[in-house]
Amino acid sequence: MTSKIPIILDGDPGHDDAIAWMLAKASAWLEILACTSVSGNQSIEKTSYNARRVMTLLGIDAPFAMGREEPLHGEPIHAGNIHGETGLDGPALPDPTIEAEPINAVELMAKTIAASDKPVTIVATGPLTNVGALLILYPELKPKIAHISIMGGGLAHGNWTPAAEFNILVDPEAADVVFKSGLQLTMAGLDVTLKALVFPEDFERIRALGNPIAVVVAEWLDFFYTFHRSIGYAGAPVHDAVAVAALIKPEILTARDYYVQVETSGDFCRGATVADHYGFSQQPPNTHALVDIDREAFIDLLAEAAAWYGKESE
Ligand code: BDR
Ligand code: CA
Numbered sequence: 001m002t003s004k005i006p007i008i009l010d011g012d013p014g015h016d017d018a019i020a021w022m023l024a025k026a027s028a029w030l031e032i033l034a035c036t037s038v039s040g041n042q043s044i045e046k047t048s049y050n051a052r053r054v055m056t057l058l059g060i061d062a063p064f065a066m067g068r069e070e071p072l073h074g075e076p077i078h079a080g081n082i083h084g085e086t087g088l089d090g091p092a093l094p095d096p097t098i099e100a101e102p103i104n105a106v107e108l109m110a111k112t113i114a115a116s117d118k119p120v121t122i123v124a125t126g127p128l129t130n131v132g133a134l135l136i137l138y139p140e141l142k143p144k145i146a147h148i149s150i151m152g153g154g155l156a157h158g159n160w161t162p163a164a165e166f167n168i169l170v171d172p173e174a175a176d177v178v179f180k181s182g183l184q185l186t187m188a189g190l191d192v193t194l195k196a197l198v199f200p201e202d203f204e205r206i207r208a209l210g211n212p213i214a215v216v217v218a219e220w221l222d223f224f225y226t227f228h229r230s231i232g233y234a235g236a237p238v239h240d241a242v243a244v245a246a247l248i249k250p251e252i253l254t255a256r257d258y259y260v261q262v263e264t265s266g267d268f269c270r271g272a273t274v275a276d277h278y279g280f281s282q283q284p285p286n287t288h289a290l291v292d293i294d295r296e297a298f299i300d301l302l303a304e305a306a307a308w309y310g311k312e313s314e
Pocket of ligand 2: 017041126
């Protein structure tokens with residue numbers, strides 16, 4: 001095997017963030033250098049606690065640091081209606097054994113990237129507050145960032161407003177910095193993630209693996225599906241795991257390259273990711289936008305990752 005891709009996991013766990021981290025930890029292609037939390041699905045206190053619990057559960061042995069509560073501009077927005085009061089309601093999880101570093105998320109990202117021999121990939125599955133701040137505060141590190149793989153946005157529509165997806169809407173100014181950065185950017189937006197549906201029979205396949213992580217993943221899916229079923233979905237869209245799948249199995253995804261801009265103002269469209277389909281801007285593409293997924297292969301990927309934890313503990 002060629003050497004592993006060094007990554008930083010930045011997210012707001014969150015059921016689908018947790019499943020994304022489960023997929024990343026199980027992958028032979030990825031090396032997790034650090035994890036960081038961001039305010040989003042719940043307050044920064046809650047997402048940080050959840051991040052530490054998830055790292056402990058999965059055995060992610062890497063430094064962790066907390067982000068901040070506020071986006072770069074405006075007030076925080078949380079999604080307790082989807083992820084519950086804790087931000088990760090559902091199965092009981094272990095008390096965290098991972099402590100937060102005495103530096104903030106952006107400082108840990110910078111320190112990790114500066115210390116890495118190889119350019120680092122950032123997998124961002126929450127609002128882009130930390131990544132945007134990193135690029136503003138440490139522009140000299142940009143050559144050492146290989147790739148940013150995000151879950152966020154959507155070419156066709158939003159899920160928190162008609163135009164905006166949650167992660168981008170929470171911090172459009174940070175997202176704007178990321179999309180304008182000139183760095184390699186993969187966007188797992190709603191165009192693809194709403195096709196990354198995990199159906200109840202898939203939960204049962206994962207549950208039947210029987211190892212403790214697989215059972216927790218199935219219970220996260222049970223919880224995550226409760227909300228989505230109530231709004232008419234046939235399965236749980238495990239949005240954030242697509243940003244990890246893009247690194248380890250890009251062949252199961254279909255992508256198009258576009259110049260994408262983030263709307264930071266507007267009465268109706270703040271937080272929209274606007275793709276230039278017809279070249280009006282005369283700008284080269286800045287975004288590798290994922291638009292479709294082989295759903296069955298995605299389920300296999302999740303199930304194989306969940307099975308890995310059983311083999312690892314033998
Ligand atoms: C995104 O919002 C959050 O609720 C999920 O964790 C995902 O990152 C989907 O819009
Ligand atoms: Ca998330």
